[in-house]
Amino acid sequence: MSLRSPLLTASGCFAYGQQFAKFMDLRELGGLSTKGISPLPRHGNPLPRIYETASGMLNSIGLENVGCEAFLTEKLPFLADLGVSVWVNFFGTDFETYVECAKTLSEGGRGRIDALEMNISCPNIKKGGIEFGTVPEVAHRLTKACVEVSDVPIVVKLTPNVADIVGMADAVKQAGAAGVSLINTITGMAIDVRSRRSRIATTYGGLSGPAIKPVALRMVHQVASALPGFPICGMGGIMTGEDALEFLLAGAHCVQIGTANFSEPGAALRITRELRELMAELGLRRVREAVATLVPANPEPPYAPRSPHTEPK
Numbered sequence: 001m002s003l004r005s006p007l008l009t010a011s012g013c014f015a016y017g018q019q020f021a022k023f024m025d026l027r028e029l030g031g032l033s034t035k036g037i038s039p040l041p042r043h044g045n046p047l048p049r050i051y052e053t054a055s056g057m058l059n060s061i062g063l064e065n066v067g068c069e070a071f072l073t074e075k076l077p078f079l080a081d082l083g084v085s086v087w088v089n090f091f092g093t094d095f096e097t098y099v100e101c102a103k104t105l106s107e108g109g110r111g112r113i114d115a116l117e118m119n120i121s122c123p124n125i126k127k128g129g130i131e132f133g134t135v136p137e138v139a140h141r142l143t144k145a146c147v148e149v150s151d152v153p154i155v156v157k158l159t160p161n162v163a164d165i166v167g168m169a170d171a172v173k174q175a176g177a178a179g180v181s182l183i184n185t186i187t188g189m190a191i192d193v194r195s196r197r198s199r200i201a202t203t204y205g206g207l208s209g210p211a212i213k214p215v216a217l218r219m220v221h222q223v224a225s226a227l228p229g230f231p232i233c234g235m236g237g238i239m240t241g242e243d244a245l246e247f248l249l250a251g252a253h254c255v256q257i258g259t260a261n262f263s264e265p266g267a268a269l270r271i272t273r274e275l276r277e278l279m280a281e282l283g284l285r286r287v288r289e290a291v292a293t294l295v296p297a298n299p300e301p302p303y304a305p306r307s308p309h310t311e312p313k
Contacts, residue, residue, distance in 0.1 A: 005030030031085025056209030179231030213237030224251020241274025
């Protein structure tokens with residue numbers, strides 16, 4: 001897949017694109033990932049479902065969306081005319097609905113969708129709410145089944161709420177995933193001490209924004225180091241061009257801008273300009289010259305104290 005720019009906008013933070021057209025020229029983006037699409041429309045969770053936190057945001061939208069059929073007929077034509085890379089985020093509530101959604105979007109969006117971004121951070125209602133993205137064997141089987149029914153490359157969006165992110169990435173890679181998106185939100189909560197109630201109606205929500213950037217960078221680097229060459233789309237608190245370059249150095253091949261869109265609708269284009277200027281300053285002519293080029297850490301402190309009784313070598 002070839003992108004005009006390594007910057008895309010992230011799922012859930014850019015709606016279906018039309019809403020941001022008044023703030024920016026969408027054709028200048030590298031691409032965008034849509035709101036999560038399910039086989040049938042969803043109304044989402046009760047209010048309140050967004051709360052600003054220190055250096056971030058909690059959300060529990062509940063994956064509200066128009067459903068596959070309405071997306072293909074009402075939303076996709078606008079996106080396809082932009083000339084940017086279109087990634088359609090999708091999900092299901094059980095194994096069958098994931099596969100159904102992948103098949104419907106692949107067939108209905110043929111030639112207009114560049115990637116299906118599979119969100120496996122969703123609870124499996126048939127298995128007591130366990131997330132598909134927390135058990136490598138389950139993620140492997142689900143990815144394999146969706147890949148088999150889709151003509152469109154599938155990029156799997158992984159949850160950070162796991163003990164072994166490399167194991168999860170390898171499981172979906174072996175199942176045929178074209179790449180992974182790292183990371184989805186981190187589970188968190190906030191409390192109103194006066195009412196003694198959660199700030200979010202569902203009690204827990206997904207934390208995003210600059211607060212999670214160090215975790216996202218660590219996971220991108222771990223996966224890139226363990227699975228060299230496997231495509232990674234990095235995300236998590238990118239607010240500046242320097243943030244974006246950090247993800248590229250850690251091993252991401254492209255990045256997505258999420259929470260920044262809420263405070264600054266045109267953030268993705270500003271960050272693109274900043275990245276271009278920073279790369280020029282550092283003598284980087286192409287994105288590929290930056291990807292996975294983090295210099296290994298020095299295993300010994302540069303100024304380690306030496307015993308007065310030890311002769312220097």
